[in-house]
Amino acid sequence: MPTTPAVPDGKRPTLAHVAARAGVSVALVSIVMRGAYGASATTRERVLKAAEEIGYRPDTRARVLRSNRSRLLGVQFGLRHPFHTDLVEGIYAAAEPAGYQVALSAVAPTRGERQAVEALLADRCEALVLLGPEVPAARLAHLATQVPVVSVARRLRPAPPAVDVVRTADDEGARQAVDHLVALGHRAIAHIDGGRAPGAADRRRGYRTAMHRHGLADHVHVLPGGLTEDDGARAARSLVAENPRPSAVLAFNDRCATGVLDTFLRAGVTVPGEISVVGFDDTSLSRLAHIDLTTVAQDIPRLAELAVGRAIARLDGEAVPEGEQVVPPHLVVRGTTAPPATD
């Protein structure tokens, strides 16, 4: 039996056990544990030593029960979306320095958004940060009557007054992608869209208006896509068959773009030689050396930071400005775009 910690009987050590061992009151141990004012240096040391010896660990449940603040941020995310998991990393990074804990609740095939949110609320989260929520806006508005709600990457229109929205300027991102391609000399630029996914409508619109602004209205070409590799691959197969073929494609997101890339490679269509490809999100996927995808970067750390900041501001009762917080994207040029082939 390796280094058994001297737990009193068989249960988890509590403040009372520490207090008994250090010969002080429970309240004083609490003070020391919180690092609060009101204990002398010497007893502080003695208490900490006693706690260490019996392996005491504060019980967040009891702590939360007593102090009305749980300092707990509930985050709902999709296990399958790299964009979400990247955001979660950012949320951890933003929340912990601010003194907030993060409770994760995943959306999975067997576990809908409703269930995910219920679990967070039962856990006494003080605010909810929902990544790309797909429930009806009315449901979000209803939730927001109970607890501050931040919707990340999902635009709500008309915006319910109580729900905060943090998102990327998707239309602007699509515009940047088109501008980049046009500057390289492309004219026939297609867009593989995201259907009803959060952000898809804005990206589509951004693409359309940018094309118009460049006088390329005749070349507007939107293919039905989606947010998975499969969706991208399917759209790409239909592109390959086209004649004439566009010289560039803007995909809904990085996953979709990798599906496109792969199909092109298989079909012997060289990238960026014969056709340029642009993704969206700048997830870790696109940064991988063997994908090396030109993409519109969402500023994931910034989105995470704003979402957390907004939630905390609401909790602190600060008068937060109404309206969405929109983060500008920026194009990251990598290896999948080049001037079009000069026939």
Added chain:
Amino acid sequence: MPTTPAVPDGKRPTLAHVAARAGVSVALVSIVMRGAYGASATTRERVLKAAEEIGYRPDTRARVLRSNRSRLLGVQFGLRHPFHTDLVEGIYAAAEPAGYQVALSAVAPTRGERQAVEALLADRCEALVLLGPEVPAARLAHLATQVPVVSVARRLRPAPPAVDVVRTADDEGARQAVDHLVALGHRAIAHIDGGRAPGAADRRRGYRTAMHRHGLADHVHVLPGGLTEDDGARAARSLVAENPRPSAVLAFNDRCATGVLDTFLRAGVTVPGEISVVGFDDTSLSRLAHIDLTTVAQDIPRLAELAVGRAIARLDGEAVPEGEQVVPPHLVVRGTTAPPATD
């Protein structure tokens, strides 16, 4: 203000509020909420109605505090690993029917395993399920003195008595892959390994012994790899340069294999025409139509089920058999393997 729920003052409704509204005692409401025996049908209905009306939601924190059981399973996973996120889905599916909740704690660049586990323990998880833990075995043994610990996919040798291990027979999986390739007629089969990642040593060993058994000791060829796409791509680039080139590759896992595939495609090496590729894990990645990877399937639902089952058995004080639980893998043949080119 849309459908404000009639919360008493401004706080979260409690049992006492429901009790007051229904005109019964707090204890009775508790009975009804838990669905326990001891309330008549009519009052049960009345209480539920009252609870519904004021939007009551049980407080798991308080609940846990009182009943020593938290029925909470702590799961540590890596946000970046599809294999882990797939497992998490399985764990949700296995735990909830058994009446256990799942608390997730992610490992990320800014958040080490130590931190992840501390959070779970502070949250009163009754047992820990650690996915591919990389901390020293001694640390796991120490944790196991406080709470049941299940290590998934990480073998421990010598096995600390108190830590349960649930894993795939990695050596057997590698053997199956080699057998398959040999049956197709391959002889020069290389292995891109996983370095020190959990499971890597066993897969390497399985590969080696299988090669020996087929009399292909001379063709044993292990390239240093890793668990990301980049690692696979790097190894594949060195393979492409070899002469003669192996006719088949077994990659450490699916991510690694997709890196290999991509590099081959770029280099104009056809798969499976010139070279066959086998992955490991059968994550959702490999199933994607455009990757269509032959791979060794880990039985993810089964692993999840066993891990959860073991944890629960320990909690119920059942005398669980010592030793690891090893799940057999099975080969899934898809499009990246074929007989070698007949020169």
Added chain:
DNA sequence: ACTGCCATCTAGAACGTTCTAGAAGAGGGC
């Protein structure tokens, strides 16, 4: 000697739930 103040410490209530023990009332059998 009295007062006041500061630093240090403590008792006991509170948080929202579950659990134990038992009360109230309705019937049934003698």
Added chain:
DNA sequence: GCCCTCTTCTAGAACGTTCTAGATGGCAGT
């Protein structure tokens, strides 16, 4: 009438923490 039993309900303690209000003692100023 008495004793059971069964169902339905309730009072109050308990869980581990934090918070409020105060106790204690030392020191300084008058």
